[in-house]
Amino acid sequence: xxxxxxxxxxxxxxxxxxxxxxxxxxxxxxxxxxxxxxxxxxxxxxxxxxxxxxxxxxxxxxxxxxxxxxxxxxxxxxxxxxxxxxxxxxxxxxxxxxxxxxxxxxxxxxxxxxxxxxxxxxxxxxxxxxxxxxxxxxxxxxxxxxxxxxxxxxxxxxxxxxxxxxxxxxxxxxxxxxxxxxxxxxxxxxxxxxxxxxxxxxxxxxxxxxxxxxxxxxxxxxxxxxxxxxxxxxxxxxxxxxxxxxxxxxxxxxxxxxxxxxxxxxxxxxxxxxxxxxxxxxxxxxxxxxxxxxxxxxxxxxxxxxxxxxxxxxxxxxxxxxxxxxxxxxxxx
Amino acid sequence: xxxxxxxxxxxxxxxxxxxxxxxxxxxxxxxxxxxxxxxxxxxxxxxxxxxxxxxxxxxxxxxxxxxxxxxxxxxxxxxxxxxxxxxxxxxxxxxxxxxxxxxxxxxxxxxxxxxxxxxxxxxxxxxxxxxxxxxxxxxxxxxxxxxxxxxxxxxxxxxxxxxxxxxxxxxxxxxxxxxxxxxxxxxxxxxxxxxxxxxxxxxxxxxxxxxxxxxxxxxxxxxxxxxxxxxxxxxxxxxxxxxxxxxxxxxxxxxxxxxxxxxxxxxxxxxxxxxxxxxxxxxxxxxxxxxxxxxxxxxxxxxxxxxxxxxxxxxxxxxxxxxxxxxxxxxxxxxxxxxxxxxxxxxxxxxxxxxxxxxxxxxxxxxxxxxxxxxxxxxxxxxxxxxxxxxxxxxxxxxxxxxxxxxxxxxxxxxxxxxxxxxxxxxxxxxxxxxxxxxxxxxxxxxxxxxxxxxxxxxxxxxxxxxxxxxxxxxxxxxxxxxxxxxxxxxxxxxxxxxxxxxxx
Numbered sequence: 128x129x130x131x132x133x134x135x136x137x138x139x140x141x142x143x144x145x146x147x148x149x150x151x152x153x154x155x156x157x158x159x160x161x162x163x164x165x166x167x168x169x170x171x172x173x174x175x176x177x178x179x180x181x182x183x184x185x186x187x188x189x190x191x192x193x194x195x196x197x198x199x200x201x202x203x204x205x206x207x208x209x210x211x212x213x214x215x216x217x218x219x220x221x222x223x224x225x226x227x228x229x230x231x232x233x234x235x236x237x238x239x240x241x242x243x244x245x246x247x248x249x250x251x252x253x254x255x256x257x258x259x260x261x262x263x264x265x266x267x268x269x270x271x272x273x274x275x276x277x278x279x280x281x282x283x284x285x286x287x288x289x290x291x292x293x294x295x296x297x298x299x300x301x302x303x304x305x306x307x308x309x310x311x312x313x314x315x316x317x318x319x320x321x322x323x324x325x326x327x328x329x330x331x332x333x334x335x336x337x338x339x340x341x342x343x344x345x346x347x348x349x350x351x352x353x354x355x356x357x358x359x360x361x362x363x364x365x366x367x368x369x370x371x372x373x374x375x376x377x378x379x380x381x382x383x384x385x386x387x388x389x390x391x392x393x394x395x396x397x398x399x400x401x402x403x404x405x406x407x408x409x410x411x412x413x414x415x416x417x418x419x420x421x422x423x424x425x426x427x428x429x430x431x432x433x434x435x436x437x438x439x440x441x442x443x444x445x446x447x448x449x450x451x452x453x454x455x456x457x458x459x460x
Numbered sequence: 461x462x463x464x465x466x467x468x469x470x471x472x473x474x475x476x477x478x479x480x481x482x483x484x485x486x487x488x489x490x491x492x493x494x495x496x497x498x499x500x501x502x503x504x505x506x507x508x509x510x511x512x513x514x515x516x517x518x519x520x521x522x523x524x525x526x527x528x529x530x531x532x533x534x535x536x537x538x539x540x541x542x543x544x545x546x547x548x549x550x551x552x553x554x555x556x557x558x559x560x561x562x563x564x565x566x567x568x569x570x571x572x573x574x575x576x577x578x579x580x581x582x583x584x585x586x587x588x589x590x591x592x593x594x595x596x597x598x599x600x601x602x603x604x605x606x607x608x609x610x611x612x613x614x615x616x617x618x619x620x621x622x623x624x625x626x627x628x629x630x631x632x633x634x635x636x637x638x639x640x641x642x643x644x645x646x647x648x649x650x651x652x653x654x655x656x657x658x659x660x661x662x663x664x665x666x667x668x669x670x671x672x673x674x675x676x677x678x679x680x681x682x683x684x685x686x687x688x689x690x691x692x693x694x695x696x697x698x699x700x701x702x703x704x705x706x707x708x709x710x711x712x713x714x715x716x717x718x719x720x721x722x723x724x725x726x727x728x729x730x731x732x733x734x735x736x737x738x739x740x741x742x743x744x745x746x747x748x749x750x751x752x753x754x755x756x757x758x759x760x761x762x763x764x765x766x767x768x769x770x771x772x773x774x775x776x777x778x779x780x781x782x783x784x785x786x787x788x789x790x791x792x793x794x795x796x797x798x799x800x801x802x803x804x805x806x807x808x809x810x811x812x813x814x815x816x817x818x819x820x821x822x823x824x825x826x827x828x829x830x831x832x833x834x835x836x837x838x839x840x841x842x843x844x845x846x847x848x849x850x851x852x853x854x855x856x857x858x859x860x861x862x863x864x865x866x867x868x869x870x871x872x873x874x875x876x877x878x879x880x881x882x883x884x885x886x887x888x889x890x891x892x893x894x895x896x897x898x899x900x901x902x903x904x905x906x907x908x909x910x911x912x913x914x915x916x917x918x919x920x921x922x923x924x925x926x927x928x929x930x931x932x933x934x935x936x937x938x939x940x941x942x943x944x945x946x947x948x949x950x951x952x953x954x955x956x957x958x959x960x961x962x963x964x965x
Contacts, residue, residue, distance in 0.1 A: 327835050327838070329827065329830065332819060332823065332826055333823075333826075335812075335814075335815060335819065336815065338814075339813060339814045340809065340811065342808060343808075343812055344812075344823070345771070345791060346771065346801065346809045347791070347823045347824040348794075348824050349823065350792060404814075406812065407814055
């Protein structure tokens with residue numbers, strides 16, 4: 128009985144709230160918007176949010192490896208764009224009038240997906256090599272890659288928008304297995320894969336070890352160079368998949384797809400408790416970070432906030448959320 | 461009469477954290493113009509007491525009187541302005557800025573230009589800096605960047621800073637932990653000068669010889685409790701140890717039960733690519749033997765073992781183990797060949813502070829815990845951690861606890877567990893008991909002797925002579941990167957080691 132009473136003591140409530148700040152924020156947003164705009168809770172709208180979040184979750188999972196090893200990846204968004212334009216240009220309807228490659232026959236979706244993943248993994252590999260072997264700080268290495276990749280995408284697409292995607296490609300985004308959209312299933316599978324890698328493999332333990340103390344990891348015999356390279360290759364794969372799905376979802380692609388997504392992904396990871404000091408971060412946290420972000424964006428639309436003001440609100444929430452969340456790590460007197 | 465005057469009185473201080481009573485009715489009185497040593501094992505509550513003084517922790521009970529008046533500082537800055545400063549164990553200078561700027565940061569001397577804008581008065585700052593540097597016997601240009609200075613010089617800068625605040629009490633936390641013997645003498649001279657000027661020094665250290673030499677009074681704490689205050693004159697090392705650990709430690713070192721066998725590790729003509737580091741070092745170590753490596757700071761002992769372990773580049777030289785030549789290019793190679801290294805800088809390249817005890821134990825041996833080629837067997841990993849916690853008597857709430865919340869001695873045991881799990885033939889330990897309390901030291905010596913008994917080859921770097929003499933079978937001494945001699949246990953004594961340690965100076 129006393130225990131139950133203790134739970135309601137003032138200081139304990141405060142501690143509990145702070146320790147679970149992210150979930151409290153998520154819940155608060157949900158409650159407030161649902162009261163003001165009951166439509167928000169309609170199955171349609173919720174599915175829509177989840178589908179938007181799915182692609183963002185895949186990108187955030189990709190960037191999280193870099194963040195946990197105390198790196199970062201600013202090229203994430205543009206590599207997403209690469210996945211999108213490869214899917215878009217090679218998977219148009221055979222009878223589409225403005226085909227990007229008029230001579231191209233009907234290509235298999237899986238084959239092109241593998242091609243897109245190969246290219247984006249290669250871009251990740253270059254990031255990893257530059258960071259590991261040339262010792263360029265990840266911020267700069269991936270900033271350079273961001274620009275290079277964008278340029279290449281523009282050259283490849285001749286700066287043209289791509290449309291007319293074939294239906295078995297767009298089905299990836301519009302289709303459902305039973306009541307559940309395929310997109311959400313893919314995101315769940317990627318979450319499971321990332322969770323497994325981080326928690327159940329040597330690779331994952333080494334990611335945390337490098338982020339926790341790179342010098343100590345070296346001494347403990349961790350292959351720091353190889354692990355970091357794998358982190359960026361893995362990230363490339365996640366971005367490639369996300370881009371491929373993004374094109375399928377919107378029925379087309381341009382080289383501008385994915386611009387700025389890296390910052391949203393990094394912000395979402397940070398909101399979700401991935402420490403910028405390295406060594407800390409969980410899949411659960413990352414996913415709730417992305418969900419908070421997407422909920423917030425949709426909520427603001429529902430509340431009729433103008434797009435311009437939405438930027439201000441989102442920026443404020445990122446900073447506030449992290450400020451609240453970080454309190455649980457600050458030394459308590 | 462002046463010496464009876466109490467400048468700082470902490471009365472009946474208590475402080476609890478969830479689940480622990482960190483300080484229990486502790487009183488601590490420091491007289492004006494004295495050096496007062498504060499002693500106790502790690503975890504005895506010394507740093508908690510100091511944090512209470514500086515307002516980093518709030519008091520549960522008790523009062524603090526400074527210069528006769530009750531005070532309540534909210535942060536270290538308050539205390540500093542009132543006249544209490546602290547020289548930390550790990551100095552935190554701004555490395556790329558000058559001595560002057562480090563001295564005056566936060567309170568730069570300023571002047572007005574056009575009667576309006578306040579700007580930094582660099583000329584005045586330089587003059588004031590030079591005055592201060594003279595007081596701590598430093599002959600360096602105040603424009604030198606801090607990163608150019610040695611640890612002892614940076615420490616002197618910190619002391620100069622304390623003087624500039626006209627501090628009446630200066631707290632020094634393990635001030636000699638990374639100083640050479642000569643630098644220690646210089647520090648003691650500065651301390652004596654300060655004492656003569658009426659400044660009180662609170663001297664926190666584990667080094668008993670130093671404390672008996674420099675301090676006037678000694679206060680000992682144990683398990684968060686005040687044990688007593690003595691005149692240093694009436695204390696002996698035995699008496700200090702007895703009061704610190706609360707029992708008689710009849711032996712500081714466990715009985716040597718290991719028996720050296722055949723030669724296992726051979727190092728020939730080992731030479732660093734850095735010409736100021738180790739060169740032409742050749743030695744053998746036997747199975748079941750503990751080889752101590754002695755020498756002064758700067759003798760390049762750490763560099764040598766890190767070279768053997770593949771952490772540093774080597775120009776020439778050979779290592780062979782059990783007669784087979786080894787090609788070691790990285791720590792990974794060394795580990796694969798059966799060599800383990802417990803590094804000197806535990807926080808820098810030993811522990812993973814944010815990770816759990818379990819992950820800290822397992823990180824070097826994960827390959828042995830993989831099922832189906834990639835999945836880790838978490839059940840076995842937990843068992844590994846639990847077994848080691850039991851075997852080495854590591855004090856931790858559980859295997860998931862973050863290692864950073866353990867005491868230094870327990871962290872060291874976790875790192876030793878990490879290497880035990882790799883089952884190496886050669887165990888290199890670099891200053892394995894630095895910053896660790898007496899009880900834990902004994903346990904670490906026992907582990908080393910036990911490993912030697914099992915036929916492992918042990919190499920231990922130590923800067924503490926008694927430890928070298930107490931644990932080693934042979935002692936190899938280095939000076940300025942060269943091997944200056946190897947002594948058998950029977951012939952070794954402090955004088956001979958010191959002679960070899962200064963041979964090429």
